[in-house]
Amino acid sequence: MRSIEMIKQDSRHLRGRLYEEVFLDRDAGVSEDSRQLLKFFGMYQQQDRDIKKKLGHETPYTFMIRVATPGGVMSRE
Numbered sequence: 001m002r003s004i005e006m007i008k009q010d011s012r013h014l015r016g017r018l019y020e021e022v023f024l025d026r027d028a029g030v031s032e033d034s035r036q037l038l039k040f041f042g043m044y045q046q047q048d049r050d051i052k053k054k055l056g057h058e059t060p061y062t063f064m065i066r067v068a069t070p071g072g073v074m075s076r077e
Contacts, residue, residue: 042066
């Protein structure tokens, strides 16, 4: 695995290939370099382990996004 500093240096200001990998090829997941860059945005790629175990094969990737909420309160609006 490449060092995170090398990934950042080659990433075009933390852009990398995120657009292509996330929006154009949605079911394939993202590369290890992109996975490292996503951490800077508070996003983490994951698979549903329960579904993967039940089906016995790869499942589509989803993303968990960490957000900050002022005062810890969020409304539907």
